[in-house]
Amino acid sequence: MTKIIVTLGPATSTEDDLRKIKDKGVDFVRINMSHSSIDDLKRYIAMAKKVGIPFIIDTEGSQVRTGELETPTIDLEEGDEVKIFASAIVGTKTQFNLKPVHVVPQLEIGDLIHVDFDSVTLRVTDISTLSQGYICTKAITGGTLGKNKATNVDRISTRPITLPPLSEKDMQSIKVGLDEGIGMIAASFMRSGKSVDFVRSATQNTMQVISKVECVEALENLNDILAKSDYVLIDRGDLSREIPLEKIPFTQKIILHRARKYSTPVFVATNLLETMITNKKPTRAEIHDVLNTIVDGAHGLTLAAETAIGKHPMECINMLNNLIDHARLAVDVEEFSDKEDKFVQTLEDKNYLFDFEVSSALIAPHGGKLVNRMAKEVPTPEYLEHLPKVQLDENRQRDVEQIAIGTYSPLEGFMGSTDFHSSLDRMRLANGLPWTLPIWLDVAEEVAHSLPVGSDVGLTNDENEVVAILHLEEKYTFEKEDMAQKMYATLDMEHPGVRMVMNLHPIMLGGKITLLKRRPAEFKEYELTPRQSRKLFDGKGWAKVVAFHTRNVPHRGHEFLQLDAMRRANCDGLFVHPVVGKKKPGD
Template identity: 40%
Template sequence: MIVSETNKEILCTLGPASLDERTIMRLTDLGATLFRINLSHTAINEVAPTVGLIQKFTDVPVCLDTEGAQIRTGKFVQGQVELNEHTVVRLSVSQVPGDAYRFNLYPRDIVRDLQIGDFISIDFASALVQVIDFEDAAGDYCAVARVLHGGPVGSNKAVTVDRDIVLPPLTDKDIAAISEGRAVGVEHFALSFANRISDVKAIRKVAGGGTTIISKIETLDALANLKEIADESDALLIDRGDLSRQVPIERIPALQKSIISTAKGMGAKIYVATNLLESMVTAPTPTRAEVNDIYNTLSDGADGLVLAAETAIGEFPVHCMGMVVKVTQNFEQGNDADQILPFAEPVSLLPDPHGGTLKTRDFVEHGDFDASELVKVEIRDTDLLDCEQLASGTFSPLSGFMDRETLESVLDNCSLPNGAVWTLPIILQVAPDVAQGLGKDRKVQLVDSSGVPRALLDIAEVSEIDLGDIALRWFGTSSTEHPGVAKFLDKGNYILAGDIQLIDPMPSPFRHYLLSPTQTRFLFAHKGWSRVVGFHTRNVAHRVHQFIQTESLTRTGADGLFISPVIGPKKPNDFLPGPIMKSYQLLLEFGRYEAGRVMLGGFATYSRYCGPREAVFTALCRKNMGCSHFIVGRDHTGVGDFYGPDENRAIFDRLGDIGIAPVFFEAIGFDETKQSYVLQNDEAATRPISGTEARQSLISGERLPDWYMEDIVQDMLLEQISDDKPVFYS
């Protein structure tokens, strides 16, 4: 499921912060087009294993970025030293343990090419030294330099000499790495410090046919030979960081525009790198200047962008990629000066709502209608919950209760008349005496059992239905032993169809947990989530569900988990919503989930217990909330033995891509021998989850095994039972 839909390419550098399964999967999901390995920070013996790791988790091609014709600092024992002004340092040819007074350059022999008087800028002008002498004592040839400008200097940092020193375009390590890369299928190579056309020809000769060569423009020589380099290359890459070592930084923006214009005029592909989102190396959000830089770089005509430190060593590699995608998508949507308000809407990387947009219904104030002129129709609390979800957009693309045509289409085809997948009837049943006198184009008040108006219904149709026929087609049975069928048959045999407007939602002690799709989407985006797993439950938290939740995050590489328990009415002996929400709140408060990766929100609906149809329905609701994946258990939303163990998977397979990916789990048990959670089987060592046994144990005041439920949850439940507080529906 690729979230990014952009014509621009995004190259991501992988490193310590991103060389893992989840991050590679997420960057792939967001639309990375090339994964870059920087050979300046990768040992030769790490090349093949690193490429293999990447290829294990993605089909996105790998690019080896050479060291090229550059000088860098050697290794400092402490990683970084402070060069103090007016001190003297020695640059040694022999390998030495680097400190503030003696260290190596790389390649080490470059010291022999220095001259007295050379100015040497180290670590992007952090320090500046001047060669004043040479020594050759005891076989250790070194350049002696005075520190003209002090500052911190780290290992493997850029070094610039104030005059041109010709270096081979490829180091020995580069040549060996290209050979290693070709052996494991790498076909993309970036040439650092491409100074002239012969440099490009040299790497093409080493890499061989069928390869893609990206020449990096980062020196004055490269600018002088830009057209020739472009002719010989498959693409160009402006490295603004290294380029700024030779070009004053204030001239870089204009120079970038000039290089891009030249490349585009020649029909050459061109990328831009360096400091696109530098602040996001340590922060989850960028600066305004960085976002403007990306947008303007795209406006200049760049074909792609390169993330370097942001994704290689930064703390938020996925956030960085997501931000680049959002800015790029916004750029590609165009800029219509007459359309100001749409710019207030954030660019979302979450899946689109079902049907394309959230169908929300505006609230209506009591003063906006004359209640004395509108008939009151008392409906059940479950129907009022449907009104709330219709109004909030959870049932998108529905905007009201279904008419007869829509009901028949859903029952026969698992779709709305327009072809959109929909599996569950959303109907408003009333008794014949209520239906009498009501007709099309009439507005009525929908009131609760106390007569309080909760919603308005614009009646589009009044139809009689065959309860037995509908029950059989909906639930697969007409048996009243099925709790969903029993409730359905207990309602009237007429349906009122039409759009609704919400007046007041019903009061709820869990209102603070209820989140509309607009709110969940806002929260997911705020947390930087674009791949979210939804979890639907009607039970208190237990360890098998915790295992499934954690395993689903691993399987999908998701950014976060949205736990969304049902808090509407359920059948007798099911858990009440209070203990359910409190059990998950306790797990969150006690840190039982990975920090920052779980969000809890109640789902104000009720269980129909209709198995496969309800499994798809609950998935579509979470899609509208912004989830990309949805956990589907073996007996998800079923009851008793009314549905087979494979029916949930079968209906998803039959319907195909519905815009949210199911994450299937078979029945899970606890293997007492292995002390782990495994697929349930008939072996004596595997303990199944039994809701009936758990309920009986809790009611009897007995503790459940630790593998079944965490102590903090059991303590809460047993305390409530001991205090005669209800835990189960009666």
Template identity: 30%
Template sequence: MKRNRKAKILATLGPASSSSNIIEAMFIAGCDVFRLNFSHDDIENHRKNVERIRSLEKKYDHSTCVLADLQGPKLRIGIFKNNEEELKKGNTFQLDLNNDQGDQKRVNFPHPEIYENLTPNTILLVNDGRIRLQIIEQGKDFLITEILNDGIISNNKGVNIPDVILPIDSLTSKDKSDLNKALDMGVDWVALSFVQQAEDIIKIKKLIKNKALVMAKIEKPSAVKNIDTILEVADGIMIARGDLGVEMPTEKVPIIQKNIINRCRFFGRPVVVATQMLESMITNFVPTRAEASDVANAIYDGTDAVMLSGESAIGKHPIESVNVMNNIIESVEKDKDNFDLENEEKKFKRKINNTDAITNAAYSIARNAEAKAIITFSVSGQTTMRMAKERAPVQIIGLSPNLTTSRKMQLVWGVNSCHTEDAHNTTDMVKIACTTAKNKQLVKPDDNIIITAGVPFGNAGSTNL
């Protein structure tokens, strides 16, 4: 199935979209990657959705991609006698380990492992920042805070702590259980929530053991600060603007988005822009003009993919949400000024290896020879991802004898990912490349194409041709 665009679309499955008919319709409308949100729904529903997604592969001769998004360590307060309380600016409010129900003076905050790190002047944001508290006194089992604004505080609301790297594992016991089940389902990507530093990614990779690629969700200031070291070890990045917008000033989020996309380009890592992209389509049939501009600007910035969350999971119009996003991307990519690659190349210079040299050359040849496609043979997908980094103006056809690799590459910018037989020699390589491109109607007769591969064939990481 050929897409008429290079940027990809992720769509979250949920109550509004967890049926074979809806999933197939979203796939046809343009969904490239299906996201399973392990913060919601039960394991059996996720398992059934994976089966529904994989059933499309044979019908459409097109690899599908599934991303499992783990919940992560979310901090929460306890419950109140009256379910909620009104807090007044200037008053004090205590968080403690007492299990009694809360009132206007205090509430349970059942996270003893972090109390020592929460020193005076630390800011706590409750309920997505609607309540701001500043610590004025710290104890081993209590925190006395000053209320910085009037507001309502209620049961089990989340707490964000922007300026502190917390001594908590990025994987909860629930996450570890969900991870094992997701890997058993055969998911292609795993997204790790609330990443703070590179070590968080290293830990989960040890558990995954190359069974899936790992995407770091950037939603904390500490992750923004450590973005380069995280990029060194992560396979991809998701800019999760929801929690990021809570923990950082709202006006800084667009700048951070642009900067992270640029860093991902430099490191050759796929990047996803997520959260509230077409939020109004949860209820409305058309998005706001501001939302359309938000999606368009992410494409202009050079993101690999944009993501639908509530729009496709719980919204009234999951299929139309995908269709609208698809149309916006196609419209932007028709703009001749969409992506000025040469200006980007001048900004980013780094030491290159053999694969870099081959892909650079392939891009240059494709541009000068007016080729219609660059075809990459890749067992691991690394050459295909490296080619996508170039943001070549022609389509990239990623061929792999490894079905899991073919599935993973569906997330990557500009890649038409195809599962094929392996080539045994150069003649095989050319035949498979031309036959696949022709059968899938990705090129026309007499079109020029560029092919990259590695000799000997079938060995990962050996791109030299």
């Protein structure tokens, strides 16, 4: 029988409410500790124990949230400059804080901060003020800023924000639970099996752990989390901040399917009967969603805002019971689940969980895949110290970064001989994909001789700091005259491109790269990675975009071209993409 968890709140705050809830067969109750105090927790536990309905401790977990504001909401417009403080303040239109406090020092120039759903997006523009307690941001999309709202950080690098599994308030909640003999804890934002172990240890191994799957890191470590948890709970609301909304249904199927292999029961939460917060009846889409979730094999369902703050909490529970009974009468869940195995396996084979382009309405990235060659973890200094080194000039430093962030997709490193010569001979990669210029790394003969194929090579900047690692796959020679002729159709040494080619070292290195550190740049605050750009387009609901690539300030003629292109191609938006880089003399 499908279980029900009910979230208590202002709409279900009395002992009579809990008696009605128990009478309707609800299995567990909880409160949302992100919006409740420790005193609230004690009061609700006391009522639940008196009524005789099992209570689940809820944690805030490792989530980034906005702080207090002087008004319930603040409207921000595109271009507004906002300071974000590391310590608690009362926020205004020009400043607010993020919590927990150790989040802000981890932010980098170029990080995008998305507040709540369909709301404000801020870009970090300056972190030099951190010594004064804040960083500077600018709104790149306007919207409403609310207090205590969940926040998703889209990092310029791929390194996650480091957060503890439990907050200080969570530890207080656990102590209350231990004192009251509570047997279950729902742990928010479990990111790995180690997080589950940490929570289990904090409860002194006395509580069953329900691990909430609500972030990409949880998906990356899903098997470990499933193996170490007593239950998992799919929080579809928070998860949809990090993956495209349209991926939630199939992602849910994959999680349920994997959980069956580990015999780990799964609860599903968020937006089950959302319209019943205000209406007495759900939508047909909500009924369809709930029935499909049950048929997919969910162990239980969680009502959240519907029963915490909704106008019709008891009717919600009645409706959910009705749908559970209907599903049980109509379908043998186990038999149906077996028939879905092939479908889910197809999704797994396509790496559906981590292919974030699969659901995008935008054209696929060049080559069909948006490359990401940025390291999630930096190797130890000892490892980097013992690597053979190759120093990069300014242009190669730019190239290695553009490869890593996906600008040069589908390239994952410096070209090998086959792609190098193919791009020169026919302006295509060896696989036939259009590619007009080679991307190379040239070294002197004595340097090449010291680098064995199959080894890792440290790529250094002007300060001899290892900024990337080349996974060396190939060393090869090339003809300078042939390269210059095919690139520039001349061998005239007055041509700067020809002079550049003739001054190259004689050996090329090919292989994938891993970027450890992005290069500093004067205009870093204005940069967007391809991934960030595509996410912003998706967030705006754009499917077709005109891009205007320019090295000059747009004038009225450019404006006409942009608007005319949008009209002719029936586009949804315009992306102005200025060239920023090394100037020629006289520019």
